[in-house]
Amino acid sequence: MTVLADRRRARPRPPAAPRRRSATRTRALLREGLLFWALILPNLAAIVVFGYYPTLYNLVLSLTDWDFVQPAPVLVGLDNYVELLRPGSVLADALRNTTVFVLVTVLGTMVGGLAIGALLAQRLRLSGVVRTLAFAPHMLPGAAVGVLWLFLFDPSYGLSRWLFEMVGADSPRWTTTSDFSLWAITIAYAWQRLGFVAIIYYAAILDLPRDLYEAAALDGARGWSLFRHLTIPLLSPITFFLTVTGVIAAAQTFDIIATLTNGGPGTSSTTLPWLVYEQAFVSFDIGTSAASATVMFVLLLVVTLVQTRVAHRQVHYS
Numbered sequence: 001m002t003v004l005a006d007r008r009r010a011r012p013r014p015p016a017a018p019r020r021r022s023a024t025r026t027r028a029l030l031r032e033g034l035l036f037w038a039l040i041l042p043n044l045a046a047i048v049v050f051g052y053y054p055t056l057y058n059l060v061l062s063l064t065d066w067d068f069v070q071p072a073p074v075l076v077g078l079d080n081y082v083e084l085l086r087p088g089s090v091l092a093d094a095l096r097n098t099t100v101f102v103l104v105t106v107l108g109t110m111v112g113g114l115a116i117g118a119l120l121a122q123r124l125r126l127s128g129v130v131r132t133l134a135f136a137p138h139m140l141p142g143a144a145v146g147v148l149w150l151f152l153f154d155p156s157y158g159l160s161r162w163l164f165e166m167v168g169a170d171s172p173r174w175t176t177t178s179d180f181s182l183w184a185i186t187i188a189y190a191w192q193r194l195g196f197v198a199i200i201y202y203a204a205i206l207d208l209p210r211d212l213y214e215a216a217a218l219d220g221a222r223g224w225s226l227f228r229h230l231t232i233p234l235l236s237p238i239t240f241f242l243t244v245t246g247v248i249a250a251a252q253t254f255d256i257i258a259t260l261t262n263g264g265p266g267t268s269s270t271t272l273p274w275l276v277y278e279q280a281f282v283s284f285d286i287g288t289s290a291a292s293a294t295v296m297f298v299l300l301l302v303v304t305l306v307q308t309r310v311a312h313r314q315v316h317y318s
Contacts, residue, residue: 040109047245055297061290068284081293084267091292093267094275097182098251103269104245105190110192110239113197118227121197121205131202134195140191146259149188153260178268181261185269188256197242204238205231240311244304272296 031047064073064082084091120127139144152159153174161171174184208231216230232239254273257263263270263278270278273293280289 027258045084049142053283057295058290058293061286062294064287064290066286068286069116073287076287077187080287081295082142083288084295090267090270090275091295094270094272094292097267098271099270100182101186101189102247102250104186105250106243107194108190109193109197109246110242111196113242114232114235116194116198116199117201117205118231120202131199135199137192138196140192142189142253142255143259145192146256148257149184149191150260175261176265181265185253185257185260188260189250189253193246197246198237200242201235204235208234240307244267244307247303248300248309251296270301 061073061079063075065075065076065079083089111260118130120134140148153171155161155171155173158171158236164171173310176181202225212234213226216226221230225278251271253271257269257271257274258277261269263274271298276289276293276296279285279292284290
């Protein structure tokens with residue numbers, strides 16, 4: 001027993017270095033955690049204050065009746081939504097106009113932008129000047145684009161009159177007739193966004209792996225077949241990005257509508273953003289306006305989720 005006790009006393013203690021390393025690692029992790037929260041908290045606070053809080057407050061307002069004059073909103077439940085969703089309401093016209101506007105502008109700019117981007121990638125003469133000219137409209141404010149197209153569409157002295165006179169026809173009154181007002185804002189917005197889409201596609205095409213094209217060329221792929229079966233699938237992540245951002249941006253367009261048509265004549269060019277503005281700041285019906293904004297938010301959320309689901313099957317990142 002004495003010998004065993006002596007051996008236990010003689011057994012060396014474990015070195016303190018592992019404990020010191022563990023404490024040092026803990027302090028390093030703590031510093032990294034504090035640094036992470038110090039960097040993320042201002043951004044998180046900004047998102048909560050300017051993003052989530054207004055959305056939730058708008059949802060609350062959509063359940064009330066308020067005209068900016070009453071001291072406080074009066075709770076009315078779902079009455080605003082019932083009024084909006086009844087047959088023949090202005091929301092139906094706004095939804096139809098928004099759908100047409102979004103589909104035409106997004107599809108038109110995607111197809112046109114891909115074609116222009118592919119041409120710019122050929123490194124032709126003066127391609128740098130063409131890139132600048134193509135991207136320039138995207139840098140203009142929407143109000144400036146609206147004023148420019150207001151002159152172009154003028155049936156008395158605008159470019160529209162000159163073009164129609166070349167084929168022996170009279171220029172339509174683009175912004176003052178219900179048959180053309182929606183197409184007027186659609187053309188103006190598509191012109192503004194087309195250059196942005198073209199430059200994004202151009203940069204993406206230049207970044208595609210050349211070895212795949214060389215292998216396809218050895219197999220005899222040429223021209224349209226090469227573009228359809230290789231370039232377009234490789235560009236699917238860019239197409240997905242442009243589609244999602246394009247739908248969201250087009251569905252929220254306001255400034256071009258305000259400059260060109262004011263949502264008229266009647267409701268012929270009234271989209272959801274313009275409807276929200278008109279109900280709030282023209283009719284002073286804050287509750288109905290908040291309900292329209294909530295409907296627009298839900299629709300955009302659903303469309304984005306559907307696009308994301310489709311992207312999982314159609315988009316290839318490798």
